[in-house]
Amino acid sequence: MxxxxxxxxxxxxxxxxxxxxxxxxxxxxxxxxxxxxxxxxxxxxxxxxxxxxxxxxxxxxxxxxxxxxxxxxxxxxxxxxxxxxxxxxxxxPAWVRWATRLRYFAQTWILRNTESSAQRNVAHHYDISDDLYRMFLDEDMQYSCAYFAHPDMTLEEAQAAKKAHIAAKLRIEPGMRVLDIGCGWGGMAMTLARDCGARVTGVTLSENQLATARRRADAAGLSDRIDFRLQDYRTVEGPFDRIVSVGMLEHVGVPHYGEYFGKVADLLEPDGIALIHTIGACSPPFAQSRWITKYIFPGGYIPSMSELAGPIERAGLWNYDVEVLRLHYAMTLRHWLARFDAHLDEVRRKYDERFVRMWRYYLIACYMTFEEDKQAVFQFQLGKRIDALPITRDYLYAGEDRIDDRKAAE
The missing domain is CATH 3.30.1050 (Nonspecific Lipid-transfer Protein; Chain A)
Known part of the structure; x- marks a missing residue:
């Protein structure tokens, strides 16, 4: 049958x-x-x-x-x-279509990420082992979309370009107070402190990432300029001159978008700037992959542009600029897969074959989605005042060059 x-x-x-x-x-x-x-x-x-x-x-x-x-x-x-x-x-078949629609309408309840459930969801994926992530990430352990200004860039070069691109959008000056929401292993915070002279507070819900970020900051002599905390963004107190969040909005959930952007607005100084970098769907909202939410990112959700516009507007924020990065994440994931495959013998010694096949399915399915489906990366540049940024984009690329000059002088 x-x-x-x-x-x-x-x-x-x-x-x-x-x-x-x-x-x-x-x-x-x-x-x-x-x-x-x-x-x-x-x-x-x-x-x-x-x-x-x-x-x-x-x-x-x-x-x-x-x-x-x-x-x-x-x-x-x-x-x-x-x-x-x-x-x-x-x-x-009709039963598959109905099940998909029911899952979509149920997401309002399924994706209610409380502080405790959010920490459990983060631990499921990020507290596996630093050793696993070191096998396929770049040296700075950037676990998000890189920025391929040129297609022949190495992964390290593209991740450095991503950080410079974000820093230029933030217009960071020495001494500014910066909040990094979802700071991961600390690479972005360390870059902004070291290359831009910022004083950074980084928050994460991963105990594993927190420990590594603190060790890295200490080893780099940046502990006096970076404060890494195990803290939910909803409990942070401001204000901050700048806010950056890379790859964290995917874990917020639709029911909390108003809360998220409202908190960003509350934490920003009147002339502050925020840069929110997230995977996004260039399509109407849809039910999320059951496989991804079951095995990789429980509580995760890829937002459509239409789902973010309303909460941003209701938070009273100016949407200064929206950049849609197409295919950059597919290129990033292909680099990750190549590095993962180069370490297969080591991965098999630490994990079983099912885990290896799960991780390869995750990486391949993700880059195929960025290549074949309407999925990209959004960068939202937000703030409160109409004149907090220049009214043309010319400053962006001059800012990237300035950051590169600072690094070259070190």
Whole structure:
């Protein structure tokens, strides 16, 4: 029964490219025209076929993790490319469409991140081990989208360019008080303190990241200019001249956007500037990936531009500038995957094979989403006063050059 349902579902789904499926009994079926992109996959048991019929997105990730879904030559990218090119909700079975809509409407309750639940969600992903992240991140441990001013940049160069780009947007001067919401392992805070002369308060909910950030600041001789804290942003007291938040808004949740941007407004000086850097969807709001929220980022949510505009306006903030970084995160993730794969033997010694397949699925699925779907990175430049920034963008690139000159002089 379930193989028949699955066959009908895939027959209706694949219109672009070709997918060849080998069923558990060895039977091979071709779906779609003889055209690119193309992929071949073997499904090893009937339970996986049933799961794919009931919850395709979750079952695909779990099947790959468990080794019951086997792309030929482990070409997961090819398989995902075919599926993403053909992903249309109208072609899915009615029960899948209804389940997706119910999950979307339930997100208002599911994504209520209290201070305690937010800390649990952060610990799930960020308190695994620094050793794992060192295997694939750049030397500064920037776990967010890099900025590829040139496509041939190294990961280190692109992450340094990202920090310089953000610092230029913030217009930081020596002695300014800066709040880093979701400071991670401290790289952004250290850059702003060292290269711009700022006095930085960094807050995180990850005990692991906090310990590492403090050690790094101490080793760099920056402890007198940076205060790293284990603290929820909602309890921080200001004011601050500048606020930066990179890759943290994805963990806030739709019900808390008003609270988040209201807090940013409360913490900013009257002439202050905030830079919010977040993954975003260039599409109407949608239900989040069940696989991602179950295994990688519990409580996570990728906002659409339309979901952020209202809370920003109601907080009384000027939206000075919005930049949409397209494909930069796909390039970043491809660098991460290459470094992760270069350490596979070491990863396997520390974790089991299922973990390895989970992490590779996460990295590949993410860069495929940035390449094939309407997903990008938004940088919102916010403030209270109409004249807190120049009225043209010319200052941005001069600011980046000034930061590079300071670094070269050291």
């Amino acid at each position: 379930w193989e028949t349902v699955f066959h009908r579902m895939i027959s209706q789904l694949i219109h672009t490219g070709q997918l060849v499926v080998t069923y558990p009994d060895g039977r091979e079926t071709v779906y779609g025209p003889d055209d690119a992109p193309a992929a071949r996959v073997r499904i090893t048991d009937r339970a996986t076929i049933r799961a794919l019929c009931l919850n395709p997105e979750l079952a695909l990730g779990e099947g790959y993790m468990d080794g019951t879904i086997l792309p030929e030559n482990d070409d997961l990218e090819g398989l995902l490319r075919v599926l993403m090119r053909n992903r249309q909700e109208s072609r899915m």
